[in-house]
Amino acid sequence: MTTTTHSHSAAPVPAQARASFIPAGSRSGLTFGGILRSEWIKLWSVRSTAWSYAMVVLISLGMAAIMSMALDLQGGASLAVDEQAGLLVQASTFGVFFGQLVVAVLGVLVISGEYSTGMIKSTLTAAPGRLGALWGKAAVLFVTTFVVGVVATVGSFLVASPIMAQDGLSANLFDGAVILPLLGGALFLALLSVVSLGIGTILRSSAGGIAAALGVVLLLPIVLGMIPAQWAMDLLPYTISNAGMGIMGLGGMGPESFEPWQNLLIVLGWLAVSLAGAAILLKRRDA
Amino acid sequence: MIQAQSLTKTYGKKTAVDGVDFTVQPGKVTGFLGPNGAGKSTTMRMIVGLDRPTEGEVTVNGKLYREHRAPLREVGVLLDAKAVHTGRSANNHLLAMAATHGIPASRVREVIELTGLESVARKRVGGFSLGMGQRLGIAAALLGDPATLILDEPVNGLDPEGVQWVRHLVRQLAAEGRTVLLSSHLMSEMAQTADHIIVLGRGRVIADAPVADIISRATSSTVRVRSPHSKHLATLLARPDVTVTNIEQDLLEIVGVTAPEIGDQAARAGIVLHELTTLSASLEEAYMNLTQNDVEYRTGQPAALAGAAATDATGPALQEVSR
Structure with missing residues (x-):
């Protein structure tokens, strides 16, 4: 039992306490550009990003090679020009079907990884408006995934072209019937990654988010296909993976299948729902 | 601010x-x-x-x-x-x-x-x-x-x-x-x-x-008295605002009276004192006193163990807080 141990009461306290330490005229403050830079650093400073994107590209290139070698078309040159283009596009975008699973997982992890590690607290104290952080993540993820998607599909075209040329097939990359589906595939991957970001934000858990995202992408079309009812059939084209394939002009669901731009609208609808849910919950919930 | x-x-x-x-x-x-x-x-x-x-x-x-x-x-x-x-x-x-x-x-x-x-x-x-x-x-x-x-x-x-x-x-x-x-x-x-x-x-x-106020506000200093006639002394000091705790047979801890007062009283009654010490509490105790009723998670401590600390005032709440 001793008396008080307060030993530093002599510490000098300045008469005029400083209210703010921001240097006068300093322009540094919270900006959306700053959030974008921050999210860019964050995206590339964890290993899963590089791994995921490398997988998207390598799977696409590999699938294109396998597909184009498996096609055994003697006298392909006799096919119509648009049929030749269609075969090449099919081979070049085959990898998107697998790539969508990878970007769905990555999209979830970009935010669920922050929740599971506690990083989200740092993110939201740096950007306390919260929505800025979400839009920043979405923008960086969208642009990066789109660029990677273009590398994957255009790269796949460049892999498939010489192989299919042996069968006499050829198409011009810059022909609308070729480049638009390739860009469409990349666009779908980019949009899907952001849809998954929204799912991850809503569920705040890696396991739950990945399960939900893959469920929506993979299981939903299968389950709907198994339900023996007309409404299930009617809904099938509106699933995100079917609509996504439709953006590339592939996987037409029967005679009245949608145009690519209509499929794009369906995917954008998924995006709107996912991001709106994410934004409302992120804003409302305690971090 | x-x-x-x-x-x-x-x-x-x-x-x-x-x-x-x-x-x-x-x-x-x-x-x-x-x-x-x-x-x-x-x-x-x-x-x-x-x-x-x-x-x-x-x-x-x-x-x-x-x-x-x-x-x-x-x-x-x-x-x-x-x-x-x-x-x-x-x-x-x-x-x-x-x-x-x-x-x-x-x-x-x-x-x-x-x-x-x-x-x-x-x-x-x-x-x-x-x-x-x-x-x-x-x-x-x-x-x-x-x-x-x-x-x-x-x-x-x-x-x-x-x-x-x-x-x-x-x-x-x-x-x-x-x-x-x-x-x-x-x-x-x-x-x-x-x-x-x-x-x-x-x-x-x-x-x-x-900090200093916290201590003085939260502590009522305790006086420790050792006397062969502790019982007699305890009855002498008995007042509503005074707490006397019998620690051992001849040892009292008294809250509410200052050491000089106790000494004077004892002298008047002819009671022999072997010890008379003011115990001013540390900050730690001040804190215990302040928070003893406000501890969220108490560790269930056997009453006998808690009694070893003698004063019930700082009872079982201590364990959790002091870690």
Whole structure:
């Protein structure tokens, strides 16, 4: 039992306490550009990003090679020009079907990884408006995934072209019937990654988010296909993976299948729902 | 300056913070003290907008945290050492935080040096010890050279040298005129660091005063008396405002009368005294006395063990708080 141990009461306290330490005229403050830079650093400073994107590209290139070698078309040159283009596009975008699973997982992890590690607290104290952080993540993820998607599909075209040329097939990359589906595939991957970001934000858990995202992408079309009812059939084209394939002009669901731009609208609808849910919950919930 | 007005946070039926009012002044180290579950962390989270108050509000320099143009330059916060992605290096974590506010990379190097993280800055945070995690958290808090610092249990997991360093740092930051709020459940830590203490218990402010006041207010000094005629003495001193506790056969602890008074009384009655000592309580005890009724999680302690401390006033509540 001793008396008080307060030993530093002599510490000098300045008469005029400083209210703010921001240097006068300093322009540094919270900006959306700053959030974008921050999210860019964050995206590339964890290993899963590089791994995921490398997988998207390598799977696409590999699938294109396998597909184009498996096609055994003697006298392909006799096919119509648009049929030749269609075969090449099919081979070049085959990898998107697998790539969508990878970007769905990555999209979830970009935010669920922050929740599971506690990083989200740092993110939201740096950007306390919260929505800025979400839009920043979405923008960086969208642009990066789109660029990677273009590398994957255009790269796949460049892999498939010489192989299919042996069968006499050829198409011009810059022909609308070729480049638009390739860009469409990349666009779908980019949009899907952001849809998954929204799912991850809503569920705040890696396991739950990945399960939900893959469920929506993979299981939903299968389950709907198994339900023996007309409404299930009617809904099938509106699933995100079917609509996504439709953006590339592939996987037409029967005679009245949608145009690519209509499929794009369906995917954008998924995006709107996912991001709106994410934004409302992120804003409302305690971090 | 941090100002809270009837700040309240409930989670379902549980009230974590219950209508709290306080002001944290610049130029001082203010300690947020309370047992686990008293609402310290919740209050700190509400200051930086991570938790939304159920009622009331808390402002930093007159504005809600999220309304500041450059929040990281206004407030630096260490909420827990785990607010970092484990797969990212310390350097990249700080660069990413800095980027949001356009804080230059040179400042990131500065805080890394300041916190002694140079050798591990490029390693992934997942492999950090608790102490290194704390240093990284403090580095992040200092990144924006903020006018206000909020540090939740900053010395947790630090080695003795690190503890010294944090004490020195917060004293220096306060001396520069900044507002410093730090929390701890360790009274001894506060005694060596804080100028002013806000004691929380069960979500309420129990005390809000300079360190010295907290002690004098919360302690009624105890007098220990050893006498072969202790029983006689006890009856002599019996008054409603006096508490006499029989520690041993010939040993009393008396609260409510000063040592000179007891000595005088004993002399008049011709009672022999073998010992007469005033026990002024430490800060630690002051804290126990303040919070004994406000401990959220008590350890169930057998009554016999608690009795060893003799005075029932500081009963079973101690174990949890003092750790």
